[in-house]
Amino acid sequence: MNPRADTGFGLGNLPYGVDDSGHVVVAFGDEVIDLASAQGLDVGPKVWTSGSLNAFMALGPDAWAHTRSQLQSVAPQQPARARRPRSEVRLVLPWEIGDYTDFYASREHAEAMGRLLRPGEDPLPAAWLHLPMGYHGRAGTVVVSGSSVPRPSGLLPGPTGPVFGPTARLDVEVELGFVVGTTVPRGRPLPARAADSHIFGVVLVNDWSARDIQSFEYRPLGPFLGKSFATSVSPWVVPLAAVDPWRVEGPVQTPEPAEYLKTGEPRGLDVKLSLAVNGTVISTVSSGGLYWSMAQQLAHLTVNGAGLRAGDLFASGTISGALAGSEGSLMERSREGSWLADGDTVTISGWCGDRARGPWISLGEVVGDVVPGL
Amino acid sequence: MNPRADTGFGLGNLPYGVDDSGHVVVAFGDEVIDLASAQGLDVGPKVWTSGSLNAFMALGPDAWAHTRSQLQSVAPQQPARARRPRSEVRLVLPWEIGDYTDFYASREHAEAMGRLLRPGEDPLPAAWLHLPMGYHGRAGTVVVSGSSVPRPSGLLPGPTGPVFGPTARLDVEVELGFVVGTTVPRGRPLPARAADSHIFGVVLVNDWSARDIQSFEYRPLGPFLGKSFATSVSPWVVPLAAVDPWRVEGPVQTPEPAEYLKTGEPRGLDVKLSLAVNGTVISTVSSGGLYWSMAQQLAHLTVNGAGLRAGDLFASGTISGALAGSEGSLMERSREGSWLADGDTVTISGWCGDRARGPWISLGEVVGDVVPGL
Numbered sequence: 235m236n237p238r239a240d241t242g243f244g245l246g247n248l249p250y251g252v253d254d255s256g257h258v259v260v261a262f263g264d265e266v267i268d269l270a271s272a273q274g275l276d277v278g279p280k281v282w283t284s285g286s287l288n289a290f291m292a293l294g295p296d297a298w299a300h301t302r303s304q305l306q307s308v309a310p311q312q313p314a315r316a317r318r319p320r321s322e323v324r325l326v327l328p329w330e331i332g333d334y335t336d337f338y339a340s341r342e343h344a345e346a347m348g349r350l351l352r353p354g355e356d357p358l359p360a361a362w363l364h365l366p367m368g369y370h371g372r373a374g375t376v377v378v379s380g381s382s383v384p385r386p387s388g389l390l391p392g393p394t395g396p397v398f399g400p401t402a403r404l405d406v407e408v409e410l411g412f413v414v415g416t417t418v419p420r421g422r423p424l425p426a427r428a429a430d431s432h433i434f435g436v437v438l439v440n441d442w443s444a445r446d447i448q449s450f451e452y453r454p455l456g457p458f459l460g461k462s463f464a465t466s467v468s469p470w471v472v473p474l475a476a477v478d479p480w481r482v483e484g485p486v487q488t489p490e491p492a493e494y495l496k497t498g499e500p501r502g503l504d505v506k507l508s509l510a511v512n513g514t515v516i517s518t519v520s521s522g523g524l525y526w527s528m529a530q531q532l533a534h535l536t537v538n539g540a541g542l543r544a545g546d547l548f549a550s551g552t553i554s555g556a557l558a559g560s561e562g563s564l565m566e567r568s569r570e571g572s573w574l575a576d577g578d579t580v581t582i583s584g585w586c587g588d589r590a591r592g593p594w595i596s597l598g599e600v601v602g603d604v605v606p607g608l
Numbered sequence: 609m610n611p612r613a614d615t616g617f618g619l620g621n622l623p624y625g626v627d628d629s630g631h632v633v634v635a636f637g638d639e640v641i642d643l644a645s646a647q648g649l650d651v652g653p654k655v656w657t658s659g660s661l662n663a664f665m666a667l668g669p670d671a672w673a674h675t676r677s678q679l680q681s682v683a684p685q686q687p688a689r690a691r692r693p694r695s696e697v698r699l700v701l702p703w704e705i706g707d708y709t710d711f712y713a714s715r716e717h718a719e720a721m722g723r724l725l726r727p728g729e730d731p732l733p734a735a736w737l738h739l740p741m742g743y744h745g746r747a748g749t750v751v752v753s754g755s756s757v758p759r760p761s762g763l764l765p766g767p768t769g770p771v772f773g774p775t776a777r778l779d780v781e782v783e784l785g786f787v788v789g790t791t792v793p794r795g796r797p798l799p800a801r802a803a804d805s806h807i808f809g810v811v812l813v814n815d816w817s818a819r820d821i822q823s824f825e826y827r828p829l830g831p832f833l834g835k836s837f838a839t840s841v842s843p844w845v846v847p848l849a850a851v852d853p854w855r856v857e858g859p860v861q862t863p864e865p866a867e868y869l870k871t872g873e874p875r876g877l878d879v880k881l882s883l884a885v886n887g888t889v890i891s892t893v894s895s896g897g898l899y900w901s902m903a904q905q906l907a908h909l910t911v912n913g914a915g916l917r918a919g920d921l922f923a924s925g926t927i928s929g930a931l932a933g934s935e936g937s938l939m940e941r942s943r944e945g946s947w948l949a950d951g952d953t954v955t956i957s958g959w960c961g962d963r964a965r966g967p968w969i970s971l972g973e974v975v976g977d978v979v980p981g982l
Binding site: 538 | 739830
């Protein structure tokens with residue numbers, strides 16, 4: 235039996251967050267367990283009061299597995315002083331982000347964007363089927379769920395040249411992210427087959443985008459101010475072990491990837507994501523269809539000798555499906571677009587499994603309100 | 609009189625570094641002053657033994673100016689225990705880098721690259737004259753001068769499709785960087801006229817580039833693995849106040865920039881940079897010709913509401929002049945290129961003023977050896 239599994243936060247989940255006093259907390263049912271006060275853990279309170287998950291990540295994968303196993307035993311028996319209602323806890327950004335890289339791993343999204351942005355050309359960029367394309371985002375503007383997003387201003391395309399003003403095309407991107415838990419020095423490429431052990435956990439990501447700023451600036455250096463004003467992440471980091479039961483085979487890869495990108499199956503992860511604006515779900519999609527897996531993203535990023543830091547954030551890029559109702563951004567829903575207005579609330583929710591009948595786990599949600607710019 | 613000014617490290621310079629024991633040191637003549645042992649400073653040893661310049665930066669611009677003024681008084685009278693020969697000191701990366709953004713601020717370089725990469729098109733990207741184009745680089749692979757650079761591997765363009773292997777087109781980029789010294793919260797755009805006060809100091813940057821990896825990957829998301837394997841910086845952070853006497857007027861900007869990018873003159877900074885391979889200088893250029901200034905880069909990056917962290921690194925992008933012998937990269941020297949070989953040593957040196965007759969200050973150098981990849 236798995237107590238509280240019906241909430242999505244049973245013993246199969248046990249995600250980590252950090253509260254506003256800097257304590258590491260674990261979601262369990264409708265409560266959180268404050269690990270600084272918890273009983274039955276070998277890892278001591280110093281790690282749980284450091285203000286971020288980085289101290290725990292630094293202990294390494296064996297400690298993550300051991301602590302998870304202990305929590306699965308002792309979570310139901312915690313004393314009252316270690317427990318609080320989940321609804322009363324204010325969660326902060328739970329880890330210190332090193333570098334943030336955003337990929338472009340959904341074929342359906344890349345093709346849709348190519349058709350919109352480069353009509354008449356092959357919708358997929360030439361390199362897209364050969365490697366997981368990506369770019370570096372701004373780590374310093376990653377914010378936790380609940381943070382407001384002021385409407386950004388910038389130079390926008392106008393009829394006779396660029397015009398400065400607030401974006402008129404504010405969009406969202408539904409993404410699945412993961413947090414690197416280990417440091418990998420420069421010059422140690424990780425083959426895709428061995429990369430998963432470096433993943434600490436997964437988060438939901440909303441990569442807010444100003445499409446007019448982006449379209450004016452992006453050639454040839456890629457996305458910059460159209461993205462860098464804010465990227466929101468969910469407050470719960472769900473251990474990779476918790477989502478591992480929902481592995482699925484990824485799409486067949488043709489042409490065959492280079493050796494460093496080869497990986498076993500099932501390489502995909504079937505996380506369902508829903509996108510709601512002002513409480514109305516407008517899109518639902520699964521990350522199981524992503525062409526390039528998390529391990530392939532890690533292998534690609536390190537193949538040139540780049541190192542990793544514990545806390546590096548990888549995001550999938552917008553996840554879209556092939557069918558209407560599975561678009562991961564507003565831009566893909568209609569050519570004219572129906573963009574975000576000031577006051578809108580955007581909620582991305584994530585889960586694995588069957589919410590109605592179980593088993594399932596929740597990845598929680600990442601929420602953001604659009605507010606007027608300054 | 610300015611003692612030791614002939615070395616480039618007189619009282620007008622006094623750049624900050626960090627030694628391998630984590631102490632902040634200041635270059636003065638052929639020596640360094642260990643600030644943890646120095647006499648006559650109001651800022652105490654805790655700040656000078658923290659392993660990076662970030663603790664000092666956190667004290668703010670008034671403390672930077674006050675400490676600089678005190679150092680200019682007391683540097684010549686330091687006791688022997690606070691002094692060491694500069695040649696015996698091992699310097700480490702002197703600050704913790706938040707985000708690293710690389711711009712494209714040299715018109716001569718942008719036009720040269722456009723002609724090489726997009727022959728037949730307008731060499732300047734459409735947005736180039738309207739805003740300082742840039743992209744985010746990988747902060748975690750910024751290394752200090754003296755670090756070896758293993759030749760990166762990746763997918764390279766081949767006659768019948770991409771081929772995996774070590775880059776055959778390893779290049780350098782001669783750049784001037786600056787370090788942000790203050791934290792600016794999200795949603796507080798800095799107009800260009802007010803941005804300089806947020807700059808702590810300047811460094812030399814070598815943004816190593818693998819041109820074949822870059823050319824295969826860069827459309828449409830911009831530079832990624834072709835750059836992310838290593839970026840080298842000089843070990844001395846030269847205070848903005850030290851280079852300020854070498855302000856120069858920048859190129860006329862037509863069309864007129866948007867209001868947030870407008871700035872007074874002289875907006876440029878006349879830092880001379882030389883590029884040497886295996887001890888032979890092959891190029892010399894000045895940053896005084898950069899089209900977009902440091903203050904304009906800061907204004908642009910923050911205009912969308914993005915915040916800054918103390919320690920953020922901005923780099924100019926490759927600095928090239930209009931004449932032969934002033935190219936900031938090997939790619940621009942000849943269409944066929946003459947790329948770096950394993951064992952090559954690349955040295956970028958920087959200075960302000962007239963080295964032969966003075967006055968002048970040195971920005972030191974950023975050195976890197978190319979070694980075979982793994």
